[in-house]
Amino acid sequence: MEEYIAAMPKAELHVHIEGTIEPALVQQLAIRNNIPIPSSISSLADTSSGYSFHDLTSFLAVYYPNMAVLLTSQDFFDLAYAYLTKAHSQNILHTEIFFDPQAHTSRGVSFSTVVTGLREAIVQAERELGVSASLIMCFLRDMDAQSAMDTLIEALQYKDWIVGVGLDSDERDNPPSKFSDVFARAKQEGWLVTCHCDIDQKDSIEHIRQALEEIGVNRIDHGTNIVEDKRLVQMVREKGIGLTCCPVSNSVVTEDFKGKEILELLRAGVKVTINSDDPAYFRGYVNENLIKMATDTDISREELLILQRNAFDISWISEEKKKGFL
Ligand code: ADE
Ligand code: ZN
Numbered sequence: 001m002e003e004y005i006a007a008m009p010k011a012e013l014h015v016h017i018e019g020t021i022e023p024a025l026v027q028q029l030a031i032r033n034n035i036p037i038p039s040s041i042s043s044l045a046d047t048s049s050g051y052s053f054h055d056l057t058s059f060l061a062v063y064y065p066n067m068a069v070l071l072t073s074q075d076f077f078d079l080a081y082a083y084l085t086k087a088h089s090q091n092i093l094h095t096e097i098f099f100d101p102q103a104h105t106s107r108g109v110s111f112s113t114v115v116t117g118l119r120e121a122i123v124q125a126e127r128e129l130g131v132s133a134s135l136i137m138c139f140l141r142d143m144d145a146q147s148a149m150d151t152l153i154e155a156l157q158y159k160d161w162i163v164g165v166g167l168d169s170d171e172r173d174n175p176p177s178k179f180s181d182v183f184a185r186a187k188q189e190g191w192l193v194t195c196h197c198d199i200d201q202k203d204s205i206e207h208i209r210q211a212l213e214e215i216g217v218n219r220i221d222h223g224t225n226i227v228e229d230k231r232l233v234q235m236v237r238e239k240g241i242g243l244t245c246c247p248v249s250n251s252v253v254t255e256d257f258k259g260k261e262i263l264e265l266l267r268a269g270v271k272v273t274i275n276s277d278d279p280a281y282f283r284g285y286v287n288e289n290l291i292k293m294a295t296d297t298d299i300s301r302e303e304l305l306i307l308q309r310n311a312f313d314i315s316w317i318s319e320e321k322k323k324g325f326l
Contacts, residue, residue, distance in 0.1 A: 004301060005290045009325070011311035012087060012095040012275050012286050014221050014244035016138075016168070017076075017118065018067055018103060019278025020083040023047035029069035029078070038065050050283050056198075056253040059281060060170070067103055076117025077124075084125035084133060086279075090287045093325055094132040094315060097122075098166055101151050102140045111154045119161045134163040134316060136194065139182065141167050141174035148182045156189065163316045164192035166221065171198045176210040176217075183215045192316050194219040194244075197226075199254050205229050212241070219244060219314060226270075227261045233268060242271035242314030247292045248284035249277035259297040266303060273311040 023040075024047040030037045040051055040062040053059045070076060080097070087095050097118070104114045115135070122133045137155055139148035155162060165186045167179060176183075176195050183193050195211040197204060197220050204225035211217045212235060223243040226232050236243070243265065251257035266272045274293060279285045284292070290307070293299050312325045 001294050001301075002287075002291055005287055005294065005304065006091065008091065008290075008304065008308055010090065010092045010286055010308050011273075011315050011325070012092050013219070013242075013273055013311055013315060014098070014246055014275035014277055015083070015095060016098045016100070016278050017080055017083060018070075018100060019063065019282075020086070020280050021066060021070075021079055022082070022280045023049075023051060025079065025082060026066050026069050029071075029075050033069060033071050033075070035068065035071075038068060040066060051281050053281070054252075059253065059278075063278070063281065064103065068107065070104065071109060071113075073113050073117035073120070076114055077121045080118045080121030081125060084121060084129060084131050086285060087133075088125070088129040088131045090285055092131065092286060094312070094317060096134045096136055096163065096316060098136050098138045098168065100138050100140060100168065101155070102143055102147060105151070106143075111151070112158075115155075115158050115161060119158075132317070132321070135161060136164050136166050136316075137162050138166040138168045139179060140169040141178065141196075142170040145179050145182055148179055149185065152182055152185060152189075159189065159191075162191065164194060164218070166194045166196065168196045168221070171196065171201050171207065173202075175203065175207055176215050180214060183217075187216070192218045194221055196221040197223045199224055199250050199258060201225075205232070208232055212236070217241065218316075222246065222250075224250070224258045224261045224265070227264055233265070233270060236271075237269045240271055240314070242273055242310060244273050244275050246275050246277035246282075246289065248282045248289050251292070252282050257292060257296065259293055259299075262293070263297050263299055263303075266299075266306065271310040271314050272307065273314065274307050
């Protein structure tokens with residue numbers, strides 16, 4: 001089964017570039033930039049043992065401080081090129097990569113530094129590896145809507161390098177509706193829209209409803225709790241709105257990887273996909289996420305293929321390019 005999964009041509013639609021930074025790269029960039037090695041790394045016996053945390057809060061407490069090592073365009077290039085090389089090694093033909101500009105601009109790193117480094121890696125990886133990639137700009141939902149709008153305005157200079165916008169970080173008391181104006185403007189500018197609706201949140205169903213009915217998203221990131229509301233399930237099925245699910249991430253931040261719910265949605269005809277989220281932290285790229293589904297649920301080989309067909313289907317590439325992949 002592992003060979004079957006490895007050999008499948010795949011697309012990834014939910015990966016945070018900042019979540020792909022392996023401990024060895026954090027260490028390397030800290031040394032190159034002459035800054036202290038973050039404590040999440042200096043406390044490890046060696047960099048191959050992975051980061052240490054046990055839930056979403058302790059994850060974020062490691063995740064954000066590690067970004068201090070990302071300072072120059074070259075750093076963002078190296079980060080993205082390393083991920084794209086890994087994605088290529090897993091037979092990922094196309095990937096849509098989230099980036100969080102505010103996590104960098106708030107530290108004094110300019111938007112242009114971030115986006116030019118990422119863009120150059122994408123162009124070079126396409127040329128050298130043949131892997132296709134797009135950027136999705138995420139707003140940090142625990143910052144205010146004005147900051148998201150300012151970020152959007154700044155990003156307009158790079159409009160053609162960004163395929164759509166999303167919403168991530170701490171969901172508690174930060175509903176999609178807080179960013180209604182920002183998403184409306186993003187749509188006016190021609191960007192596609194997605195939104196994290198994380199697993200087992202205080203207001204999961206209401207946030208999913210807002211994303212669908214008030215924001216009018218094209219996709220939902222995670223969104224697995226939709227299984228609890230038949231009406232919303234019917235809506236996403238009828239409209240072909242996809243869910244980007246991340247089983248290994250789920251298993252770290254909640255008690256359950258939600259394999260049963262993911263499979264139920266797939267079997268109900270929802271366009272479910274399997275993704276890695278923050279693979280360097282959760283220790284699973286796309287293949288490992290698919291292996292978890294194959295090992296811990298009764299998903300069939302045919303259904304594993306449907307997951308991949310869904311991913312290409314709901315990806316934000318042109319219909320013409322899509323045909324080349326399918
Ligand atoms: N940003 C990066 N990883 C995230 C996650 N798992 N949930 C919300 N925001 C994130
Ligand atoms: Zn995510």
